[in-house]
Amino acid sequence: MIHEQMHMFFRGFRRDSHPMATMVGVVGAMSAFYHDSTDVNDERQREIASHRLIAKMPTIAAMAYKYSIGQPFVYPRNDLDYAANFIHMCFSVPAEEYKVDPILARAMDRIFTLHADHEQNASTSTVRLASSSGANPFACIAAGIACLWGPAHGGANQACLEMLKEIGTVDRIPEFIARAKDKNDPFRLMGFGHRVYKNMDPRATVMKQSADEVLELLGVENNPLLQVAKELEHIALNDPYFIEKKLFPNVDFYSGIIYEALGIPVNMFTPMFAVGRTVGWCAHWNEMTADTTTRIARPRQVYTGAAVRDYVGVDKR
Ligand SMILES: CC(C)(COP(=O)(O)OP(=O)(O)OC[C@H]1O[C@@H](n2cnc3c(N)ncnc32)[C@H](O)[C@@H]1OP(=O)(O)O)[C@@H](O)C(=O)NCCC(=O)NCCS
The missing domain is CATH 1.10.580.10 (Citrate Synthase, domain 1)
Structure with a gap:
């Protein structure tokens, strides 16, 4: 074009x-x-x-x-x-x-x-x-x-960055870790855990290496968000709750950090x-x-609604 x-x-x-x-x-x-x-x-x-x-x-x-x-x-x-x-x-x-x-x-x-x-x-x-x-x-x-x-x-790494902003400073991390562990609190640490990977996501291992390189090049000293991210990663990787439940930082955690460090909005x-x-x-x-055998996709569905519903006249609705 x-x-x-x-x-x-x-x-x-x-x-x-x-x-x-x-x-x-x-x-x-x-x-x-x-x-x-x-x-x-x-x-x-x-x-x-x-x-x-x-x-x-x-x-x-x-x-x-x-x-x-x-x-x-x-x-x-x-x-x-x-x-x-x-x-x-x-x-x-x-x-x-x-x-x-x-x-x-x-x-x-x-x-x-x-x-x-x-x-x-x-x-x-x-x-x-x-x-x-x-x-x-x-x-x-x-x-x-x-x-x-x-x-x-695709919006998961955005959610991760928003969480880092909400945490704001390193001293508030324990409060958020405690909330993540609390069964009565719906809060979850964004950028941790994966639906399929119950060991470290192999993509996250590579992404972590990149994040470390980028942070070393650009420095994190003046960026509170990146300081929070590094400390959060450290705490979560060593905390028994996260180790036991196999909640590793995922690819969105590290890509969010890299984007933030690069200044990408x-x-x-x-x-x-x-x-x-x-x-x-x-x-x-x-x-x-x-594939010449491909047919049109047609997911099936199971109807769970009412078996019988009486007609109600328009003037009575
Ligand atoms: C990715 C995710 C949806 C996977 O969910 P899942 O495979 O269904 O895992 P479950 O929801 O069954 O969680 C297993 C246990 O770990 C806990 N857990 C999972 N992710 C957690 C998180 N991010 N923070 C705190 N606890 C978490 C659950 O509460 C559950 O605890 P329980 O065994 O006491 O009930 C989930 O880990 C999550 O919400 N992560 C945060 C969002 C995120 O980063 N998404 C991007 C994924 S690439």
């Missing part, structure tokens, strides 16, 4: 829209622009659509961000790699020379790689469900972005997840559509 078209799309959105709203709109609108890669039965066309989605997504996310803060769009640079290019498009301004720090680019690359796929999560299943009808590829991925937007999915956390996850969505979409 040429950038003139991108400008046109963005002009239709309010500046204070969430970047995810803009992404759902722009990615869905790609279906109105690319008419030559929509035959889902043609392997080459599927490949082209996937390349377009994976290549455009960082540009769209960075543009959504720039648009939301009222700064001019920064175009992609072909001499930079995927992650460095994304950082450049988000943080450089036309008036100044911008050099991407290789440690930050490496951290971003790891974030994208670790978020690329995670089997039948909600957004990937949404993409598969939408594509089972043979729908347009760009529309299917827009459906995945819409699902990812929710706080129970909270409303960009989920768009960055969307950039990384696009690879997985495309892979699932390709796998499904290539």
Whole structure:
């Protein structure tokens, strides 16, 4: 898609829209622009659509961000790699020379790689469900972005950052740890525990290494939020309650810390997840559509409502 078209799309959105709203709109609108890669039965066309989605997504996310803060769009640079290019498009301004720090680019690359796929999560299943009808590829991925937007999915690291803000200072951590252990208090430590992993999430191990590198480079001394995060991690890893229940810091805990250290605003956390996850969505979409035995998805449901309900006249309701 040429950038003139991108400008046109963005002009239709309010500046204070969430970047995810803009992404759902722009990615869905790609279906109105690319008419030559929509035959889902043609392997080459599927490949082209996937390349377009994976290549455009960082540009769209960075543009959504720039648009939301009222700064001019920064175009992609072909001499930079995927992650460095994304950082450049988000943080450089036309008036100044911008050099991407290789440690930050490496951290971003790891974030994208670790978020690329995670089997039948909600957004990937949404993409598969939408594509089972043979729908347009760009529309299917827009459906995945819409699902990812929710706080129970792509929004988890945002919730983690909000919790760190609520804790505020290191001296308040014991109070929150006590609340997390209290059966009568619904509070949970965000960024700890996982539905599937009952040992350390292997992605979190790699992400922790990146978080340590980034924090060492940028320093945490002046950032109370990051100080709280480091202390919370230390306490939780050594506390019998968390050890016994196998509640390790998860991938969202560390990615939230890295984003905060990089100065990435909270409303960009989920768009960055969307950039990384696009690879997985495309892979699932390709796998499904290539399979000639695929049938339209039709989850069954069990009716649990009333067996008999008498008709009540409109005048009596
Ligand atoms: C991720 C999560 C939903 C997994 O839930 P789950 O696999 O269903 O685990 P359960 O809810 O059965 O929890 C098992 C026990 O650990 C406790 N627990 C789980 N996560 C906890 C947390 N983050 N803080 C405090 N206690 C927690 C539960 O209270 C439960 O205690 P019990 O055995 O005394 O009843 C859950 O750990 C959680 O809410 N984490 C915080 C949110 C988060 O970080 N989400 C992103 C996930 S990638």
